[in-house]
Amino acid sequence: MTSVLVVDDEPSFTEALSVGLRREGFEVRTAADGRAALEEISESEPDLILLDVMLPGMSGLDVCREIRKTTRVPLIMVTARGEEIDAVVGLEVGADDYVSKPYRMRELVARMRAVLRRASPQPSEPEATCLVEGDVMLDIDRHELRVRGELVSLALKEFELLAYLLSNAGRVVTRDSLMQNVWGYNYVGDTKTIDVHVKRLRAKIEDDPSDPQRITTIRGLGYRYERSVTN
Known part of the structure; x- marks a missing residue:
């Protein structure tokens, strides 16, 4: 089962999202701040990370920078509607994609699966290495x-x-x-x-x-x- 780490400090949002993702067949773990997220990743690296930009203490952008020092795990940055600058900076520090709140579950899951497909090993082909x-x-x-x-x-x-x-x-x-x-x-x-x-x-x-x-x-x-x- 594909594991997803949801990093967000809003309990109601995290709970609702976790329920929706589990219905889509994902195993969901959560972290309420950046430090907790980094500890979770070091203990058992998830297959994909959903990382909110606005976090208490350590920002989502700083968390992304730390994650990229040690792993290439697929990561989607989550921003509030209209925070285009944060989205661009998120891509620059290593995020693979970003979504804006509020979003539809169908759209989010489509992006998650697309990122996971791109990250998965592809069959070898007879072409230059x-x-x-x-x-x-x-x-x-x-x-x-x-x-x-x-x-x-x-x-x-x-x-x-x-x-x-x-x-x-x-x-x-x-x-x-x-x-x-x-x-x-x-x-x-x-x-x-x-x-x-x-x-x-x-x-x-x-x-x-x-x-x-x-x-x-x-x-x-x-x-x-x-x-x-x-x-």
């Missing part, structure tokens, strides 16, 4: 990125996005193609998440993220990973 362009090397088997020989940490969605861009190096990749092939046909979130993840990738692989030479924007269409950009 390393994608290389210039001094950027993405090792699919090891799930590692090296830029100029230096190891660079990537969140799961950043890794999948870069892999898709590299596998199509030199070609324009439309936003619709990215949404379908990286986020999946069932993704129900805002397409602005593509821009957020591209920005995060650029910060990690570009010499000057404000003037990207590797991942370039093709206005009105999408993005292109330029071939063999080296210094």
Whole structure:
């Protein structure tokens, strides 16, 4: 049974959500603050985390940063309606997706299952295990990125996005193609998440993220990973 850790300090909300998730077949654990969440994760790592941004003491963003120091467990950030800045920052510190309160249970479960599918190991295929362009090397088997020989940490969605861009190096990749092939046909979130993840990738692989030479924007269409950009 898939285990979910719900981190939220509102007892009535947590109880109602737990009931709904159990009906959907999930095993649910709860934590009312960041410290309790980190202890729960260290004792028995859940399959997925639902993390509220507004927590007493240690904020959800700080909790996410701590979690990402030790594990790549799928994590969905929960924000109040209209807190777009918090949602973007959540993605930047390592969240795989975010939802805004109030939300429909059906939408939440769809996002949870989509994140879990993306995180689950995929059957091996007869394709290259390393994608290389210039001094950027993405090792699919090891799930590692090296830029100029230096190891660079990537969140799961950043890794999948870069892999898709590299596998199509030199070609324009439309936003619709990215949404379908990286986020999946069932993704129900805002397409602005593509821009957020591209920005995060650029910060990690570009010499000057404000003037990207590797991942370039093709206005009105999408993005292109330029071939063999080296210094």
